[in-house]
Amino acid sequence: MGDDRVLQGRRAALLTKHGKERVIAPALEKATGCRVVVHSSYDTDLYGTFTLETARPGSQLETARLKAKKAMELLDTDLGVASEGSFGPHPGNPFIPWNRELVLLIDDASRLEVCGEYAGPETNYGQLAAGDWEEAEAFAEKAGFPGHFLIVSPHTEKAAFVKGISSWEKLREAFLWGTARSADGCALVQTDMRAHANPTRMANIKRAAEDLARRIAQKCPQCRAMGFAVVSCQRGLPCAWCGLPTHEVKAKVSTCQNCGFTRETPAGREHADPAWCSFCNP
Ligand SMILES: [Zn+2]
Ligand SMILES: [Zn+2]
Numbered sequence: 049m050g051d052d053r054v055l056q057g058r059r060a061a062l063l064t065k066h067g068k069e070r071v072i073a074p075a076l077e078k079a080t081g082c083r084v085v086v087h088s089s090y091d092t093d094l095y096g097t098f099t100l101e102t103a104r105p106g107s108q109l110e111t112a113r114l115k116a117k118k119a120m121e122l123l124d125t126d127l128g129v130a131s132e133g134s135f136g137p138h139p140g141n142p143f144i145p146w147n148r149e150l151v152l153l154i155d156d157a158s159r160l161e162v163c164g165e166y167a168g169p170e171t172n173y174g175q176l177a178a179g180d181w182e183e184a185e186a187f188a189e190k191a192g193f194p195g196h197f198l199i200v201s202p203h204t205e206k207a208a209f210v211k212g213i214s215s216w217e218k219l220r221e222a223f224l225w226g227t228a229r230s231a232d233g234c235a236l237v238q239t240d241m242r243a244h245a246n247p248t249r250m251a252n253i254k255r256a257a258e259d260l261a262r263r264i265a266q267k268c269p270q271c272r273a274m275g276f277a278v279v280s281c282q283r284g285l286p287c288a289w290c291g292l293p294t295h296e297v298k299a300k301v302s303t304c305q306n307c308g309f310t311r312e313t314p315a316g317r318e319h320a321d322p323a324w325c326s327f328c329n330p
Contacts (some may be wrong), residue, residue: 054158054274055264056081060127061119063087066243068131071254072151076129079261084129087122098135098241099199099209108134109163112152126156129260131253135173135241147171147249149256153264155274160305162275164260166252172196175238177203184223184237193219197245199238202230212245273306282312288319289328296320 060082062069073084095111096104104111109132116128131151138144148167155161172191178184188198194214200222201209208229210222226235243250268276278300284293299312322328 053081055127055155058082058127059085059123059125060129060153061085061087061116061123061125062129062131063090063092063115063119063122064131064243065089065092066245068243068250068253071250072129072131072257075254075257075261076153080264082127085123085125087119090118090122095132099211099238108132108148108150109152112150112163113154113161116152116154120154120156128154128156130154131243131256133241133243133249133253135171138169144169145171145173147173147252149249149252151253151256151260153260158273158306160273160275162260162263162277164256164258164263166255166259168252170248170252172239172246172248173241175236177232177234177236178223179227179232179234181220181223184219184235187237188219191239192248195247197240197242199240200226201236201238202226203234203236204231205229206236211240212242213240214245268304268307268309269311270309271304271307273304276302276304276309278313279303285315285317285320287322287325287328289322290325292325292327294320294324294326296324 062084065088069084069086076084093102095115096102112130112132115130120128133149135147138146146169151164153162176187198213199209199211213219213222223235227233241249243253263277264274266276280301281297282299283295283297285296285298287294297315299314301312303310
């Protein structure tokens with residue numbers, strides 16, 4: 049376990065039918081010396097779809113864990129990797145779309161789990177109910193179509209849809225079908241968020257995989273286990289004027305999953321801006 053190349057030469061199982069190995073394997077293999085092996089025929093839609101025919105079985109992290117475990121079972125390995133994404137509004141601003149990608153590594157041999165993450169506004173995630181072709185066309189252009197695929201449904205019948213639309217001809221055809229079939233004459237046009245259908249998302253998965261590689265390389269100073277990472281923040285940085293504790297971060301706390309070793313890293317500044325002080329600037 050204390051070995052710096054604990055993953056060297058091992059097979060890491062990945063379930064994907066959307067080509068995610070293209071961005072996950074290079075980052076992980078280069079950093080660790082493991083070899084990513086892919087199972088591409090298992091129906092990962094069972095773990096939830098963005099079009100919501102199937103709900104996700106648990107939280108984003110729990111779902112990634114289930115996928116990694118299934119990959120390990122199907123490919124008979126003690127190492128697994130899985131990717132899981134989520135899309136929605138920015139946590140603090142409903143007008144900014146937000147993508148969070150996790151790439152999780154599970155090592156049964158050392159009983160450790162390391163998770164890489166990307167979270168940010170770089171996504172074309174969106175939808176529009178359109179009655180006119182011109183509106184649908186403008187939405188498609190803004191979404192980066194046809195490089196990014198689209199999904200069309202009748203607006204009043206969202207369970208019916210055409211996925212993976214990648215040409216203007218097919219989009220036009222699906223739009224006419226959707227408007228004709230919908231009670232209100234509108235088609236719902238949505239971005240297709242599956243990795244192979246969305247180069248922007250694929251790039252974000254790559255960033256999460258690179259973050260995973262960085263975290264694997266962070267070793268516990270005591271036992272050398274991988275994935276030594278910041279797990280919490282200590283607040284209470286004193287105000288520069290009055291010295292009372294504020295809500296600003298005072299120190300970051302890293303903890304080892306293997307031996308429990310804990311290290312506090314100071315925030316890098318001694319005082320908080322009085323603007324954040326509830327006494328000086330209420
Ligand atoms: Zn103050
Ligand atoms: Zn440790």
